[in-house]
Amino acid sequence: MLKIFRKNKRIAQVVLVAGSVLLLVSWLVADGSAQLLQDVLSGTATHARTADGATVSVADAERMRRETRAASLVGSQALAVLGATEDPAHWYLLSREAQEAGLVGGVGDGRARLADLAAANNVPEAQLLGGLMRESRLSSNEVLETLAKVNGIERMLGLVLNSGARLSDPRMRQASARLQLGVTGDVVVLDAATVNLPGIPDPTDDALQAQLDAYGSAPVDPSGRTFGYRLPDRLKIEWMRIPASSVTAAVEKSDSVSNVELRKYWLENRAEFESAEALSSQAPTFESMRDVVRARVVAKMVEQRRAEIAKFMADEMAMALRGMPQRNGYYELPDDAASRPGLTIASLSGLVQKRFGIAAPEMGSITERWIEPRELDTVPGLGTATTDRFGATPVTASQLAASVMEFGGKPTMVAQRGVPSPVLKSAEGDLFVFTATEADASRAPTSVAEVRDALVRDVRKIAAFERLLALEPEISALAGTAGLNAVASTYGAKVDPFVEVRAADPMFLQFGMRMPSALPVIGADQDVSNELADKAFALPPQSDLASLAPADRTFVVDAPNRHSMLVFRVDALKPMNEGDLARLIANDRFRSSLALQDVDETALQMFSRDALISRYGYQQVTPERSEAADATADAGTSTPSTGAAGTERPKSATPATPATAPSKAG
Numbered sequence: 001m002l003k004i005f006r007k008n009k010r011i012a013q014v015v016l017v018a019g020s021v022l023l024l025v026s027w028l029v030a031d032g033s034a035q036l037l038q039d040v041l042s043g044t045a046t047h048a049r050t051a052d053g054a055t056v057s058v059a060d061a062e063r064m065r066r067e068t069r070a071a072s073l074v075g076s077q078a079l080a081v082l083g084a085t086e087d088p089a090h091w092y093l094l095s096r097e098a099q100e101a102g103l104v105g106g107v108g109d110g111r112a113r114l115a116d117l118a119a120a121n122n123v124p125e126a127q128l129l130g131g132l133m134r135e136s137r138l139s140s141n142e143v144l145e146t147l148a149k150v151n152g153i154e155r156m157l158g159l160v161l162n163s164g165a166r167l168s169d170p171r172m173r174q175a176s177a178r179l180q181l182g183v184t185g186d187v188v189v190l191d192a193a194t195v196n197l198p199g200i201p202d203p204t205d206d207a208l209q210a211q212l213d214a215y216g217s218a219p220v221d222p223s224g225r226t227f228g229y230r231l232p233d234r235l236k237i238e239w240m241r242i243p244a245s246s247v248t249a250a251v252e253k254s255d256s257v258s259n260v261e262l263r264k265y266w267l268e269n270r271a272e273f274e275s276a277e278a279l280s281s282q283a284p285t286f287e288s289m290r291d292v293v294r295a296r297v298v299a300k301m302v303e304q305r306r307a308e309i310a311k312f313m314a315d316e317m318a319m320a321l322r323g324m325p326q327r328n329g330y331y332e333l334p335d336d337a338a339s340r341p342g343l344t345i346a347s348l349s350g351l352v353q354k355r356f357g358i359a360a361p362e363m364g365s366i367t368e369r370w371i372e373p374r375e376l377d378t379v380p381g382l383g384t385a386t387t388d389r390f391g392a393t394p395v396t397a398s399q400l401a402a403s404v405m406e407f408g409g410k411p412t413m414v415a416q417r418g419v420p421s422p423v424l425k426s427a428e429g430d431l432f433v434f435t436a437t438e439a440d441a442s443r444a445p446t447s448v449a450e451v452r453d454a455l456v457r458d459v460r461k462i463a464a465f466e467r468l469l470a471l472e473p474e475i476s477a478l479a480g481t482a483g484l485n486a487v488a489s490t491y492g493a494k495v496d497p498f499v500e501v502r503a504a505d506p507m508f509l510q511f512g513m514r515m516p517s518a519l520p521v522i523g524a525d526q527d528v529s530n531e532l533a534d535k536a537f538a539l540p541p542q543s544d545l546a547s548l549a550p551a552d553r554t555f556v557v558d559a560p561n562r563h564s565m566l567v568f569r570v571d572a573l574k575p576m577n578e579g580d581l582a583r584l585i586a587n588d589r590f591r592s593s594l595a596l597q598d599v600d601e602t603a604l605q606m607f608s609r610d611a612l613i614s615r616y617g618y619q620q621v622t623p624e625r626s627e628a629a630d631a632t633a634d635a636g637t638s639t640p641s642t643g644a645a646g647t648e649r650p651k652s653a654t655p656a657t658p659a660t661a662p663s664k665a666g
Contacts, residue, residue, distance in 0.1 A: 048089070051617025056092065063138075064088040067095075067146045070136035074117060074147065078154040082607050089620065093612035095149040097156065104152030110144030113151055157607065179514070182500035182574035183536045185553075188488045189496065189521035190475070192465035192563040193224070193457070196492030200467065203459035208448045211459050216444040220454075225561060227458055229444070229451045233407040234370035235417070236438040238345045239382055239397075240361040242309060242352065244302070244429030250358040251301045262286075262293050306431060309356060310423040313433060316342035316351055317420055329414050330405045337418055345435055348420060367437060373402035376434075385424035385432045397424060397434055406439035465563040472556055472565065479567045480551035487567050496520035500574055503533035522562045531557045536570050545571060 047061040056064070065088045072085035084090045098104050118125040132143045203211075211227070218228030251257065266286045286293070320342030325332045341347045349361045364379070376398040377383040386394035390413050403409060405416040415421065417439040424432040445451045468475070479487050484495045501517040503526075508515040516529035535555050539545065545553055553570040605611055612618070 046621055048618060048620040050619075061088065063142070064092045066136045066138050067091060067142070067149070070132050070138055070143055070146045071150050073132060073135060074113070074150055076150050076154060078157045079150065082157070083609075084153075087609055089618065090609040090612065093609075093616055093618060094153050094156075094607060096616070097607075097612065098149065098152035101152075101156055103155040103159075105148045107141055107144045107148065109151055110147035113147040114144065160606065177576055178533055178537045179504040180502055180506060180576035181533055181537055182502055183532060183570055184497075184499050184501075184572040184574070185568060185570040186484055186495050186497050187520055187569075188479075188484050188491075188493050188567040189519075190468055190487075190491050190493055190565040190567070191521065192461045192468060194492070195464055195468065196490075197464050197467050200460055200463050203456055203463070205448065207459050208452065208455045211455050212445060212448055212451070229454055231440070231443055231445055231450065232372050233402065233442045234372055234440045235401060235404070235436045236365075236367045236370060237376070237401070237434050237436055238363070238365040238367065239379075239432055239434035240345050240349050240363050241381055242358065242361045242431040244306075246359040246361075247305050247309070247356075247429075248298065248302050250356060251298055251305055254301075256301050257294060257297055262290065262297060265297050266293050302429070305356065306425070306429065309352060309431060310425075312355060313348055313352060313420075313423055316348065321419070328409075329411070330409070330416050331419060333418050343418070343420065345420065345433065348433060365437075370440060373398045373407075376401055381426050381428075381430055382424070382432050382434060385426040385430070387422045387424045389422035397421070397432070401434075401436060404436055404439055406436075407441050461563050465560070465565075468565045469558065472558070475565065475567065476554075476556045479554050479556070479569070483550065484554075484567060484569055501529065501532065503529045519566070522559060522564055522566070525559055525562060527561065528557055528559045528566060532568060535568075536573060539570065539573065545573065 045058050046055050047058045048056040050056075068085060068088045068091045071079055071091060076085075079085050079091075079094075082090070082094070084094050095104065114125055114129060118128045121128065129140060129143060132138070133140060136143065136146075138146065212229060215227040216229050218226070219230045220228045220232070255261065263286055266289065320340045321331055324334070337343050341351065345363065349363065352358070353360050364382075366379075377396070379397070382397050384396070386396050387400075388394055395413065400413065400415050400421050403413040403415050405414075409416075415436075417436045420433050420435045422433075424434075426432065448455060475487060475491075478490065487493070488495050498520055501519060503516055504514045505517055514526070516524050516526050518524045519528065522528065535557075539553060540548070550569060555568055557566045557568060558564075559566060
């Protein structure tokens with residue numbers, strides 16, 4: 001060996017370098033590096049530190065992230081004002097400050113908040129809790145602890161804001177009177193999407209691309225209030241239908257309904273016909289009951305044959321999939337999967353027809369365009385068919401399509417592209433099987449061409465709204481001199497009446513929630529309602545506004561969030577009566593809500609992320625998780641966005657009543 005090394009120095013150098021590396025690795029493993037690796041894997045490694053020596057582990061940081069998600073769903077005005085639902089570090093420092101002030105209760109406090117939320121959303125507490133657990137991936141106790149922290153943060157902010165002259169009686173009376181002033185009149189809504197404005201140029205390709213770059217990843221807003229062009233989960237499908245009539249026709253032609261079989265059934269099941277015999281003046285015979293017997297035999301045979309067909313198709317599909325490798329419950333389909341009998345709709349159709357002697361099953365497909373899973377609900381027959389393959393709750397075709405592996409999948413409802421679905425049955429007795437032939441998971445468009453129509457519509461709407469803003473003096477003058485009808489006629493709109501619109505609905509205001517009345521066309525818009533209330537409140541305090549010139553009670557309000565301009569004429573005002581005003585002012589929930597709504601810059605600075613980081617000396621030592629990493633980590637754990645227990649944000653419940661003062665007020 002030594003001779004070899006002496007003759008070939010290159011080999012000797014390689015051996016020495018490799019040996020040194022191996023020795024260094026062994027030292028590192030024997031040293032504290034192994035413990036560091038273990039800490040990282042177990043989540044005990046340090047994520048952040050504070051000046052007082054406290055540490056936040058990687059596992060703590062993940063808990064912070066999940067708590068932030070849960071907190072973002074409860075509709076807290078305090079957290080929304082502070083912007084704390086977007087940043088786990090901000091949430092952590094806020095909740096720590098509230099805990100140190102003694103304002104955070106336990107699980108019981110969180111359960112009280114849950115009860116308020118459930119009542120406000122008219123859903124069972126268990127359903128709401130389950131939805132929050134699924135969305136945040138927290139346990140039930142962790143969700144309740146998070147709700148308790150939300151209460152504590154609201155108490156802390158409320159205490160700071162409810163001090164001194166901020167909530168003096170005169171201010172409270174004026175704010176209450178303004179919020180509860182009922183305004184009646186007419187309005188013309190100039191919607192940029194429909195307004196008659198000649199000369200709006202067609203958008204350029206650069207403008208369309210810029211719009212796509214800005215909003216391509218945002219989800220589509222069905223209301224059209226925000227821009228978004230993210231493509232939803234889409235698929236193409238094929239299906240077959242075995243009508244109940246074809247099964248019945250095959251049964252009626254079989255030997256199972258011959259005279260011999262019918263008479264045999266009659267003799268073995270006389271008890272089924274006893275009620276008919278009791279009503280007859282003479283004992284019935286087989287001949288007199290033959291049609292009834294035949295109908296019952298055919299019904300039983302049809303049900304039995306349908307079950308046989310369903311089992312046969314399931315067996316054929318299982319046979320075709322036998323031996324294929326699986327990963328996480330899903331098959332790794334070979335390239336020739338589409339040619340295997342039992343794995344395509346066409347092959348299943350032929351096998352069923354041959355085996356049971358029925359008419360060829362009806363075939364259908366939607367392959368010329370992409371569809372969303374929910375569109376399967378509109379396919380006649382298939383849309384209402386269900387299967388009990390996945391438990392006691394019937395599952396529809398659209399639910400199965402939405403849960404395919406390519407869309408993230410669901411562990412309790414396994415489905416994938418290229419594998420036929422379980423047999424579904426409609427209320428009429430028809431049998432269905434469908435296959436997702438192609439699947440395109442939700443994504444941002446890769447080109448303008450994929451969403452050109454939506455982009456053109458929205459870029460034109462932006463240009464039209466900018467034109468409206470430039471024309472605002474002209475529109476205001478036209479409304480003041482010629483009236484609302486002239487504005488409506490000029491711009492292709494119409495005049496809509498509104499009655500007792502308020503900046504805050506009394507039904508919700510008593511519970512501390514400020515929700516405006518709905519306006520014609522645009523619905524509820526807090527900014528527009530606030531400006532309408534301000535302008536109406538500034539009108540002379542007189543019962544009959546008819547004595548005022550229309551121009552003096554006509555004004556224009558911009559609604560940039562809706563890309564609209566509203567031209568109001570106020571005809572009547574209805575102030576709040578003294579009794580209701582006094583009760584509202586005495587309501588602690590309302591006082592707290594008003595303080596949170598009217599938060600000033602001082603409070604924002606006091607509890608801002610930067611202020612809290614400086615106050616606690618918070619230093620993060622690991623990078624923030626990216627949105628892509630979050631999406632990957634959460635894949636497969638999303639829930640349906642239906643109701644308060646799904647992804648939909650619940651309505652806010654009553655803010656917590658302030659308690660003792662915080663120890664770190666500044």
